[in-house]
Amino acid sequence: MATLKQVAAHADVSVQTVSNALNAPHRLRPDTLRRVNQSIEALHYRPNRNARSLRTSAVELIGYCVPSPPNGQAHLVMDQFLHALCSAAETTGRHILLFTAPTGLEGMPTYEDLLARRLVDGFVLSQTQTHDPRHGWLKEQRIPFVSFGRVWKETSQPGPFVDVDGAAGCAAATRHLYATGRRRIAFLSWPKSSGLAEDRMGGWRQTCKELGLPTTGLAKRCPKDSIEAGARATAELLDAAEPVDGIVAVSDVLALGVLRELGARGYTAGVDVGVTGFDDSPLASVVSPGLTSIRQPMDEIAGALITLLTGPAGTGTEHLLQPELVIRGSSAPG
Amino acid sequence: MATLKQVAAHADVSVQTVSNALNAPHRLRPDTLRRVNQSIEALHYRPNRNARSLRTSAVELIGYCVPSPPNGQAHLVMDQFLHALCSAAETTGRHILLFTAPTGLEGMPTYEDLLARRLVDGFVLSQTQTHDPRHGWLKEQRIPFVSFGRVWKETSQPGPFVDVDGAAGCAAATRHLYATGRRRIAFLSWPKSSGLAEDRMGGWRQTCKELGLPTTGLAKRCPKDSIEAGARATAELLDAAEPVDGIVAVSDVLALGVLRELGARGYTAGVDVGVTGFDDSPLASVVSPGLTSIRQPMDEIAGALITLLTGPAGTGTEHLLQPELVIRGSSAPG
Structure with a gap:
């Protein structure tokens, strides 16, 4: 793949000028911009990861830790959940960044690292455990998060959540x-x-x-x-x-x-x-x-998660949604 | 949440100095850096999305379109696949960006938009169709991609793929x-x-x-x-x-x-x-x-996908992996 340098050489301009063509085209003279764009096209240049750090309209990403393959209950509706979560995030112009992390305290460095590198702006948690260490840590760091699922056997919910009744x-x-x-x-x-x-x-x-x-x-x-x-x-x-x-x-x-x-x-x-x-x-x-x-109700769940995570203050902190009974032959023949 | 400006005011420095404290701390005098960091902590400042655009060590993201909830065959192993894919990407320092898109030609603007905004550096495709429009388009644009699954009923495979035999x-x-x-x-x-x-x-x-x-x-x-x-x-x-x-x-x-x-x-x-x-x-x-x-073999599949997508040229373009027969009582009592 072509580099920024190669494009600059091809167009006979400085690297900074190519960068401007990508990020602040209004700063260039029209003929210079045209020449740089022709070189970009001729060399099939794609901004690489350094170039991306120059982007001016960054998009918020929401971190979601993909659960480990089940050893207990099967995750038979995870594809539905993820599809709904992505759709809901996308209606607000955001996207979901998937990652893996060990459960419990061992997983915290992964969350910390994602934040330190500014890869994500907040988290949707699932598979919440009793005395889950993530909630307290995220709260202390004032990092936006929301849980899909309540914690049980605790006197109060440690943070905003969406759950199904x-x-x-x-x-x-x-x-x-x-x-x-x-x-x-x-x-x-x-x-x-x-x-x-x-x-x-x-x-x-x-x-x-x-x-x-x-x-x-x-x-x-x-x-x-x-x-x-x-x-x-x-x-x-x-x-x-x-x-x-x-x-x-x-x-x-x-x-x-x-x-x-x-x-x-x-x-x-x-x-x-x-x-x-x-x-x-x-x-x-x-x-x-x-x-x-x-x-x-996956779409409602996902919508509520994204609203609680990204909406203005005052959108509440708890959503307990009503599930729907889907009636088939096992209870009502005919 | 506090803004960069508020931090700058609190620390009595310029916005650029705060930005330097976050991105190029070596450029600041130690006492200035200390003062800015104290203000960041006091105001619980978290870099916002504008600040993120200043990051200097961007991370490559790989786009994966989450399949729509099934109307045909159930996606009963999708959680296993996604977990393996994330893990494999993470061993190379990359992450997976999930998104949704309509199938077929209708979905192409979504892929285009993700690239135009430099959100992803490449794609892992699945649910490939016969005469899938994505392969040709991505090839033409010289955008890195790899498919999980072959296309059938075509004379040749339209791009690198990993599949199970x-x-x-x-x-x-x-x-x-x-x-x-x-x-x-x-x-x-x-x-x-x-x-x-x-x-x-x-x-x-x-x-x-x-x-x-x-x-x-x-x-x-x-x-x-x-x-x-x-x-x-x-x-x-x-x-x-x-x-x-x-x-x-x-x-x-x-x-x-x-x-x-x-x-x-x-x-x-x-x-x-x-x-x-x-x-x-x-x-x-x-x-x-x-x-x-x-x-x-999900881990092998995911590893091969990430290698084909991100590895140096010459790592091949086709991986047909051998599945494993897991023997249980339905064929071998005892």
């Missing part, structure tokens, strides 16, 4: 199963250590209470987010003295386990037992019957 | 099923319009030929990449006069359909019929028995 989603799923005639509705969850799962389960429990439905013995905690674990818990629920007729699962993967166990016993999901999942991942529409699932 | 992957899966005693091995594919699927199917067909195995009537094209479609095709294969004892599927989703149909008939995958998928997505390990699947 999982409890409301599972409440809606429970009400929907009730409306389709189910009266014994179970909840399949993850281990108790998951604040996310406890929140969702709370929505089911509260709704059952309001509707006068039983909950005793109907909350199952699956050790893993797997089809196998979901199928096993379903088998227990179906083998009980009083079998269930509805199952709200904390994830699409667990719900797929429910569908598998129902199929293995010759039951029809949506007819014999109503089933719902969570996330409306690609899994929900590749099964048959389709899986009723709770969809996180 | 899907034919070799399916050949390995077929040989593995043969080695575990299978003698009638079917292939579940997508519609004929998919060059990717035709390539993978070619690996199965060629291997069956070499091993003296039948192929007639054993290649099934599923209309959709869904569990349902995979289950239906499996039902046909099992209902045939000569039933199959092995099934190589072009995707994990179709393979899940195979597992479902086997389960519905009381067969045990891995015992009665050996089954393999493709992509080693999260689906492969959440089912039971685990699904034997063909893993794309």
Whole structure:
């Protein structure tokens, strides 16, 4: 690739003149500008990284740490999230800079380095942990950030966040199963250590209470987010003295386990037992019957994240968004 | 947030001196530098976007267009790909800038704009289409790019690419099923319009030929990449006069359909019929028995993409990488 120097030599001008042609063309005489531009074209010159440092209309970049490949729950909707996040940033003229970093304190030097090199102007955090060190550090440095997802088990949220009301989603799923005639509705969850799962389960429990439905013995905690674990818990629920007729699962993967166990016993999901999942991942529409699932409003989430991060003060610090129940055959045949 | 001007006023120096303190501290007298830094700290000043344009050590950014949420095949390994791509870029001191763009010609202004604003120095393309307009345009502009994935049905590849040898992957899966005693091995594919699927199917067909195995009537094209479609095709294969004892599927989703149909008939995958998928997505390990699947070597792919894009000339223009067969219970019980 041609260099700035080569362009300057070709046009018989100084390097500074070429730089001006790129960054402050009004400073050049028209004939000089024309000559430099002809050389730029003739040599197929592309501004290199030094030249870029001269740019006058820099664009703000927002850092997003791409999560490590999952060892626990699958990230089945990450492509949807990233697409929505980029789109939302782009409507404000910004872009997303992706980076990787270790979780916890070990990752902080990466954040520090990105800021020190002025590569990003702020961060969107996800995969937030209880006592996540990033929030405190970013706050102290007065660096703009916003989290997708609340932290659990802390007295207050350490900074602005956008999240989806999982409890409301599972409440809606429970009400929907009730409306389709189910009266014994179970909840399949993850281990108790998951604040996310406890929140969702709370929505089911509260709704059952309001509707006068039983909950005793109907909350199952699956050790893993797997089809196998979901199928096993379903088998227990179906083998009980009083079998269930509805199952709200904390994830699409667990719900797929429910569908598998129902199929293995010759039951029809949506007819014999109503089933719902969570996330409306690609899994929900590749099964048959389709899986009723709770969809996180990705565009709204992304829009709120970018607004909280980049908007004027006073746009609030917390957005709890309502998910949408997408009804398919697993809960409502026909 | 404090501005450069406010810092200058606070420190009683010129704006240029503050800028020097940030970008060329050696130019300042130690006591001046100390005073400016104290003001920067006191006002919690963060360089804003104008200040960033003054940076002297710009970093190269690589543009990657985040695919639109799928309407066809699910992007179940996109998080793995992006993590690997970022990591590989970071080992060379670069970062990934994510953006969205319409597919086809309509998307070109977005690429043009990113370059005109000098936001990126090159592109990693994916979701390449037959007669993709991006390759020709980027080539003409002499902008560095590399594709993840070949184009099909064209006489030559329009630019450097990295891809996974899907034919070799399916050949390995077929040989593995043969080695575990299978003698009638079917292939579940997508519609004929998919060059990717035709390539993978070619690996199965060629291997069956070499091993003296039948192929007639054993290649099934599923209309959709869904569990349902995979289950239906499996039902046909099992209902045939000569039933199959092995099934190589072009995707994990179709393979899940195979597992479902086997389960519905009381067969045990891995015992009665050996089954393999493709992509080693999260689906492969959440089912039971685990699904034997063909893993794309994401770290190698990402490393090769970054090398082709940023390395010195002579690092080649084509990398066809070998996938890895990850063996689980669906083909080898035990």
